Amino acid sequence: MGRFDELKERVYRCNMEIPKRGLALYTWGNVSAYDRALGAVAIKPSGVSYDALKSSDIVVMDIDGNVLEGALNPSSDTKTHLVLYRNFSSVGGIVHTHSTYAVGWAQSCQPLTIYGTTHADHLVHDVPCTAVMDDAKISGDYEEETGNQILECFRNLSFEEIEMVLVACHGPFTWGATPEKAIYNAVVLEELAKMAVITRTVRADTPSLKKTLRDKHYFRKHGANAYYGQAR
Amino acid sequence: MGRFDELKERVYRCNMEIPKRGLALYTWGNVSAYDRALGAVAIKPSGVSYDALKSSDIVVMDIDGNVLEGALNPSSDTKTHLVLYRNFSSVGGIVHTHSTYAVGWAQSCQPLTIYGTTHADHLVHDVPCTAVMDDAKISGDYEEETGNQILECFRNLSFEEIEMVLVACHGPFTWGATPEKAIYNAVVLEELAKMAVITRTVRADTPSLKKTLRDKHYFRKHGANAYYGQAR
C-alpha cells in the first residue's frame, strides 16, 4: 500500500459527498486535504465527473504544488487551496462547490446575514463576502489571487471561528481541521443560504440575530464550555 | 425485554422520520415521548446522526431529567421538552427540527399567517411566534427558558388546539398526544410555511383566512362533529 493511499481514499470519499449532498452538477466542485505530517496535499483532478472518479485519480502534491503522485491534472482551483493551506495554519481540508443557494447569494456580492440560531450554531458572524477582484489581479495569477482575496477578507476575522466564505460573483469556499469538517461546512452554508433567502422573502427588513443569542448558540457547541454532543 | 424498550423503539422510529421527511440535516432535530404511566421521558441522544442512531441509544429519564436508562447524553434541548411536558398536561410527544421553511419563517420573528384551508385543517390561528428571548434569560438556563418562552406565548392560547410554535430567531417545536402526532405536525408546519412563502410571493397583501372558513375546516376534522376519516 502506498504512503498516500489512505489520504487519497479519504479525499475521494469527501469528493463523493458533493453529488450525494446535491452541492454541484457535473464536475463543479472539489475537495482537498492537507496532511501536514506527510507534507502532502491531495485534491480532485480537474474536469473529472464524480461518476467516473476513482480513489486512484486523486492528485497528490507538496504545499508548493509540485506533483508527488498522480497522472491527471489537479483541479484548476488548486492554487486557491494552496494559498489557504499556507496561511490558515490549522486547516486540514478545503471544499469549493457551486451549490445553488450559496452561489445565488455570492452573486449578489453581499455577506450572508446571520438571521438565526442555525447559523449561530456554526459561526457568530455573517458569512463574509470577499471584495470583487480588481482587473490587475484577474489578469494575473487568478486562482492564487482568489486565495489572496479570501485572506484579505479574513484580515480581521478568525479562520478558525469562521470556516466559510462567499467569493463575490463566484461562490462558496469552506474549510476545517479535516476534509470531513470542510464538506460538512459546505452543506451547512448551502442550507444557511436557503434559509436566509426565505427569511428575506417573508420580511425584507428582518434584523440580524442579536449578539447574546449568537454567542449562546455558538458556545453551546464550541470551546471549553460546550455541552452539545457526546464528546466529553 | 426491558420496561422501557417499547418506548425507546417508538421514539427511535419517530426520530427516523426526521431524515425520511427531510426535516433536518445531520443531527439537527430530535423527538421525545413522555409515557406518563411509566413516568418516563425518552429522547434522542445529543449529536448522534440519524444514520448511526439505534433504538438502544435512546435516553430515558424521569420528568425532572434524572436519567433512568441510557449511556449517552440526552439532546441538548431536553430541558425545553421537559418544561413543555410539565405544563402541557396531555402532551405525549414533542419534536424540534431545523426544517428549512419553518426556520426561514421563524427567523423573521413573525407568526405564520393562516392563509388557507390546509392550515385550517390543523389549527384555526396563525402559528404563534414567541418573543425574542431577553438577555437575562439567555445567560440563564437557556433551554429551560426556551420552554418558558413557549409557555408565555401560549398564555392565552390552547396547547391542545395549537400543537406547534415558532421560536423567534430559532425554529419550530411541535407536539401532540403521541410522538407520531408530533412528528406529523412537524411535517405539516414545514409544508404550511412553504405554502405561505409562495402566497406572499404571489401577492404580498393577501389577507388571512376568514373565521368562518377556519372553523369549517377545523371542525370537519376535530371535535364531536368531525366527519373526516374512518374513526367513528
Place this chain on the structure above:
Amino acid sequence: MGRFDELKERVYRCNMEIPKRGLALYTWGNVSAYDRALGAVAIKPSGVSYDALKSSDIVVMDIDGNVLEGALNPSSDTKTHLVLYRNFSSVGGIVHTHSTYAVGWAQSCQPLTIYGTTHADHLVHDVPCTAVMDDAKISGDYEEETGNQILECFRNLSFEEIEMVLVACHGPFTWGATPEKAIYNAVVLEELAKMAVITRTVRADTPSLKKTLRDKHYFRKHGANAYYGQAR
C-alpha cells in the same frame, strides 16, 4: 371478479399517482372516476394514507352518493366531486390535491396568470379562481357548495376547454374525460403554478401571453387541426 373491480383498480392506480408525483402529503388528496355506463362513481376512502391504500378500499357509489360497494367512508370531498359529475357532462375523472404551488397560489385568491406556452399547451385562459365562499354557504352543505362555487366560476367558461380550477383559499381541483387525464392535469397545474411564481419573481409586471400565441399552442394539441403526438 366483481362488476366494479376494474373501475376500483383504475381509481386506485390514479390515487397512487398523488404520492408518486409529489402532489400531496399524507392523505391530502383524492381521485375519483365516474363510469357513466355503469352508473358508478369510485373514490378514495377518507383519511386513508397512500401507503395503506388497497384497491379493495375504493368506495363505489351511485351519482347521488348512495354506496354501492365498500366498507369505508368515502372522501370527505365526495359531494364536490358529485356536483361536478352531475353538471360537467363528459367528465369521467376528478382530482383534488393540496399540491404546494397550486395551494400557495389559490391562497392568494387570484386566477393563475397564463404567462407562456406551457400553459397554453393545455388551456388558453388563466386558470380561474373561484370567489371566496360566503358565510351562509359555509355553514350549509359545505362540500356541495364547493362544487357550486366551481360551477358558478364556470358559468361563462367551458369545462371541456379548462379542466382545472383554483378554489379560493383552498386549492386545486382538476378533471378530464378519464381519471388518468384528471391526474395529468393535476401535475400540469402544479407545474404551471411553480413556473408562474418564478416569472412573477423575475419580473412582477410580466404581461400575460397574447391571444395569438395562446391559440397557436392550444390548437397544435387540441381539436380537428391538432398535429402533436401520434394519434392520427
Place this chain on the structure above:
Amino acid sequence: MGRFDELKERVYRCNMEIPKRGLALYTWGNVSAYDRALGAVAIKPSGVSYDALKSSDIVVMDIDGNVLEGALNPSSDTKTHLVLYRNFSSVGGIVHTHSTYAVGWAQSCQPLTIYGTTHADHLVHDVPCTAVMDDAKISGDYEEETGNQILECFRNLSFEEIEMVLVACHGPFTWGATPEKAIYNAVVLEELAKMAVITRTVRADTPSLKKTLRDKHYFRKHGANAYYGQAR
C-alpha cells in the same frame, strides 16, 4: 445492424437524460442529433413518454425533413431543429425542454442576466431572449418561424460562443457540437436560471458580472489557452 442504429441509440440515450435530470414532465422535451456525414437528423417522436420510449422509436430524416427511417411522427418541434441545423454550421445536437426555471424566466421575456462565474464558465453574455413572435409569423409556419426568431436573435451573436437561448413566452433551446453537449447545456441553463432567480431575490439591483471576470472564466475553459480539465 442498420446504418442509423448508432445515431438512434445515441439520440435515445440523450433523450433519456431529460427525465433523469428533471428537465421536463411527461413528453415536454426532445433531443435531436445531426450526423452531417450521413446526412441524417434523428429526433424523438412526438408525444411519446420517456417511460415508453425505445431506441427504435427515434425518427430519422434528411435535412429537409423527409423521413428516412421510422414509423412514428417526429417531434412537433422538428422544423425548429432543422432551421437551426441548416444555419448553425457546426452544430450536431439540439435540445428543447420545458425545464421549470428556464421557462419561468423565458416567460418574463427578458434575457437571463450573467451574474456570476458559473454562467461565465459557459458563456460571456446574458443568455439572449428572442423577440415575441409577431402575429403573421404565428399564423404562418410556426415551428419554422420559431427557428427564424432564434436566427434573428443571433444575427450579431455567435452560436458557437452562446449555445443556448430563451424563446420569449416559451422556453429554452440549447445546442452544441454533439447531442451530449446540447443536453449538458440544457442542464446548465436550468441551473443558471435558478441561481439568477435567487440572486434577484436577495438583491434586486445586483449588477451583471464585469467583463474581465467573464472573460477570465470563459477562457479558462474555452479556446487555445484553456487550462481546465484533462484534454491537453
